Amino acid sequence: MGNMKYVSIRGNTNNIGSPCCEENTPPYIDKAIEEGFDVMVDVWFNPNERAWFTGGETPAHEIDIEYLQHPSIICNAKTVDTLNKIIEIQREKQDFVPRVCFIWPGNEDIVFSNNIKNIKNQWEKAKD
Numbered sequence: 001m002g003n004m005k006y007v008s009i010r011g012n013t014n015n016i017g018s019p020c021c022e023e024n025t026p027p028y029i030d031k032a033i034e035e036g037f038d039v040m041v042d043v044w045f046n047p048n049e050r051a052w053f054t055g056g057e058t059p060a061h062e063i064d065i066e067y068l069q070h071p072s073i074i075c076n077a078k079t080v081d082t083l084n085k086i087i088e089i090q091r092e093k094q095d096f097v098p099r100v101c102f103i104w105p106g107n108e109d110i111v112f113s114n115n116i117k118n119i120k121n122q123w124e125k126a127k128d
Helices: 026-034 065-069 080-092 116-127
Strands: 007-009 038-046 051-054 061-063 073-077 099-103 110-113
Touching: 026 038, 038 080, 051 065, 061 065, 065 073, 073 080
Parallel strands: 007 038, 038 073, 073 099
Antiparallel strands: 038 051, 051 061, 099 110
């Protein structure tokens, strides 16, 4: 257990939490990373706008897809469209390998992987 890593959820770094307006904002996420945390970030892809966002319950803060490649960011894909887009980009750009976590809606199962191919395999098995 020597290399334990702490994970911040949405940028929160203490038990108190923060005003929800700060959660999932790039400055708040960056501050947690600077403090040494990995950060699980809620990520959305809007196919109509062809844009990426962070945000808890809704897409709120537009970001560049490259932001998600930071080694301390764990992407929590909030929709199947978001996960599909991450998989599509990874197929096109072999050097695009974000850390991804997809929480199945209405289910306690969590899929986590540093390798997007593992997620795709687990997702396909879950659909069967």
